[in-house]
Amino acid sequence: NAGVTQTPKFQVLKTGQSMTLQCAQDMNHEYMSWYRQDPGMGLRLIHYSVGAGITDQGEVPNGYNVSRSTTEDFPLRLLSAAPSQTSVYFCASTDTSGNTIYFGEGSWLTVV
Amino acid sequence: GQQVMQIPQYQHVQEGEDFTTYCNSSTTLSNIQWYKQRPGGHPVFLIQLVKSGEVKKQKRLTFQFGEAKKNSSLHITATQTTDVGTYFCAGPTTGFQKLVFGTGTRLLVSP
Numbered sequence A: 001n002a003g004v005t006q007t008p009k010f011q012v013l014k015t016g017q018s019m020t021l022q023c024a025q026d027m028n029h030e031y032m033s034w035y036r037q038d039p040g041m042g043l044r045l046i047h048y049s050v051g052a053g054i055t056d057q058g059e060v061p062n063g064y065n066v067s068r069s070t071t072e073d074f075p076l077r078l079l080s081a082a083p084s085q086t087s088v089y090f091c092a093s094t095d096t097s098g099n100t101i102y103f104g105e106g107s108w109l110t111v112v
Numbered sequence B: 001g002q003q004v005m006q007i008p009q010y011q012h013v014q015e016g017e018d019f020t021t022y023c024n025s026s027t028t029l030s031n032i033q034w035y036k037q038r039p040g041g042h043p044v045f046l047i048q049l050v051k052s053g054e055v056k057k058q059k060r061l062t063f064q065f066g067e068a069k070k071n072s073s074l075h076i077t078a079t080q081t082t083d084v085g086t087y088f089c090a091g092p093t094t095g096f097q098k099l100v101f102g103t104g105t106r107l108l109v110s111p
Helices: none
Strands: A004-007 A010-013 A019-025 A031-037 A043-051 A054-057 A064-066 A076-078 A087-094 A101-103 A107-111 B004-007 B010-014 B019-025 B032-037 B044-049 B055-058 B061-065 B071-076 B085-093 B095-101 B105-110
Touching: A004 A087, A010 A019, A019 A031, A019 A087, A043 A064, A043 B095, A101 B044, B004 B085, B010 B019, B019 B085, B019 B105, B032 B071, B044 B055, B044 B061, B071 B085
Parallel strands: A010 A107, B010 B105
Antiparallel strands: A004 A019, A019 A076, A031 A043, A031 A087, A043 A054, A064 A076, A087 A101, A087 A107, B004 B019, B019 B071, B032 B044, B032 B085, B055 B061, B061 B071, B085 B095, B085 B105
16 A cells, blocks of 8 residues: 655755656545645645646745646656755645545755 | 644643643634644644534544634643654645645653
């Protein structure tokens, strides 16, 4: 039972570089989302998707892009990394009833 | 926009003492969820409350949803070292896939 799988777990980027955080789920969930977690600020929603081909912005979308070509995958792209994007990123998928959110193990990103 | 605040931000207790964290929303919530995050880990779903005034128990954990559906609490009886972590409440904005998380309460339990 893989659940929600995120890669990489740790990454260091230089300012201006781009990268993609990968997220995959094997539970056939329609709903997926990306959060970032910063000290003292809880989890903030970046982007979310209600199904393949459909994405929308969350609370803090600037500097990030997403796509949802399949039900299983929901990658998060950093277009031009900035030190303010240093954070822990969590991918999540939600069951159809909306009762439970399953989080990936997180990706620790440092931008220098 | 909708805001969800939690108090306290941090609490340090001795093993065996009780612990309570409070969650307050600026708007009425259709439901509220609680999550636990161990240090270095990811949030794990604990429970969802839907009805006004609802109370649910999970062993030593008691969850309550306020009558006005704008606040909630999590109470742990006789804490154990395994209870260490950060507890988050979360409520939906427009649709359950857009959850707004509280700021979290970090619990430290000393043996």
